[in-house]
Amino acid sequence: MAFVDEVKISVASGRGGHGCLSFRREKYVPRGGPDGGDGGDGGSVFLMADAGMTSLIDFRYKPLYKAENGVHGQGSNCHGKHGEDLIIKVPVGTCVYIGEEKVMFADLIESGQKVLLATGGEGGLGNTRFKSSVNRAPRHFTKGGLAEELTVRLELRLLADVGLLGLPNAGKSSFIRSVSEATPRVADYPFTTLRPHLGVVRVSHERQIVLADIPGLIAGAADGVGLGHQFLRHLSRCAVLLHIVDVAALSPDTLYQDYVQVLVEMHRFDSSLLDKPRLLLLNKIDLLSSQERESLSGLINTCVTRSSFSPPSHILRISAQDKIGTDQVIECLAAMVSEDDA
Helix, strand or coil: CCCCCEEEEEEECCCCCCCCCCECCECCECCCCECCCCCCCCCCEEEEEECCCCCCCHHHHCCEEECCCCCCCECCCECCCCCCCEEEEEECCEEEEECCCCCCCEEECCCCCEEEEECCCCCCCCHHHHCECCECCCCCCCCCCCCCEEEEEEEECCCCCEEEECCCCCCHHHHHHHHCCCCCCCCCCCCCCCCCEEEEEECCCCCEEEEEECCCCCCCHHHCCCCHHHHHHHHHHCCEEEEEEECCCCCHHHHHHHHHHHHHHHHHHCHHHHHCCEEEEEECHHHCCHHHHHHHHHHHHHHHHHCCCCCCCEEEECECCCCECHHHHHHHHHHHHHHHHC
16 A cells, blocks of 8 residues: 655534524414524534544545535524534544644544644524514524635655664665564665665564664765655654664765765754764775774774764664574663653
């Protein structure tokens, strides 16, 4: 199933039913008086987070949503039926924006959380409501309230403890496959990851952490180049960022460019992402000789010092393919996530 994390939909509440203008007409009741009933209220539109949903793809095929109208009032003091409310289910982690507003209207981060989008129109009053001692035969009634119509933008941000980031082919998908049951595509060419993947890592019987793998970033990603820019927003909910760098090519300039390029795109997209705890993984050490592994520490320290960005909290060496050092990474991530929760 395709992964869709941003859509626009149109919603409308129900109109209120009109009040009724009616007088009692029965045999042997010459002056029956007014008996027009009230109209029913229109239905309202709600959004509700549902843990069973993982994508916004359904809204691509059904972008229009309308609640029921209220029924008009009738004679014999019969009130119109209220229109049923419409509850639209969305994935947990959905951000809601009204129209072109940049300020978030609601953030649905818990299953069952509900928010009102459009209020149904009030039902009109029948002429019975206007009867008084000085107005025994009122011919006045009110119409039902109008519906509310609005355009809503839904933006899904995955809920994960750890967000994986790096250049294409850095080994993000290989890492998440090696430590969890997730099965993102892995191949020897760039952009094998076309949508985010979630992997659950069980640290103990009572504890687990969730990892999110997003497509690789390239230069200009913040401006829409490549694929990763579409999913950078998912990192905003992560407690810890896991930056993976391919160290198979030990050229100092190449290593520095690979390290800094991802941080630059994160800063351009949302500078607050760099305030999150960050773990740097030096991947593919299985392709290095023992001498090259010894020189790796000096090279990466030079890269970190040379850049203008804050250094990572920890630097670890791994081989995601051979599962070298992955247990240590999980222990470190679990500790960092626990610190953030505290």
